[in-house]
Amino acid sequence: MRSALHRVVRTLRGVRWYLRELTDESAxxxxxxxxxxxxxxxxxxxxxxxxxxxxxxxxxxPRQGFRCC
Structure with missing residues (x-):
C-alpha cells in the first residue's frame, strides 16, 4: 500500500513539474x-x-514578432 501511495505522489509531482515548465511558471x-x-x-x-x-x-x-494581446 505504501509503495502505491509513493508512486502516486511521485507521479503527481512529475505532472506538477511538467506543467510548471510548460507554462513557464518556474521562470x-x-x-x-x-x-x-x-x-x-x-x-x-x-x-x-x-x-x-x-x-x-x-x-x-524585434525577434519576438507581433503580439496581439
Missing part, C-alpha cells in the same frame, strides 16, 4: 536562484516586478 524561481548564486547581496524583485521586466524585454525584442 521566476530559476531567476531568483540564479540571482542569489551570482549576486548574493542583490535585492530580489517581486514576482510582479519580474513579470513586468520580462514582458518589457520581450516586447522590446
Amino acid at each position: 521566476y524561481d530559476r531567476y531568483v536562484a540564479h540571482l542569489r548564486a551570482i549576486r548574493p547581496g542583490a535585492p530580489v524583485p517581486t514576482r510582479r516586478a519580474f513579470e513586468r521586466m520580462r514582458t518589457q524585454r520581450q516586447e522590446a525584442d
Whole structure:
C-alpha cells in the first residue's frame, strides 16, 4: 500500500513539474536562484516586478514578432 501511495505522489509531482515548465511558471524561481548564486547581496524583485521586466524585454525584442494581446 505504501509503495502505491509513493508512486502516486511521485507521479503527481512529475505532472506538477511538467506543467510548471510548460507554462513557464518556474521562470521566476530559476531567476531568483540564479540571482542569489551570482549576486548574493542583490535585492530580489517581486514576482510582479519580474513579470513586468520580462514582458518589457520581450516586447522590446524585434525577434519576438507581433503580439496581439
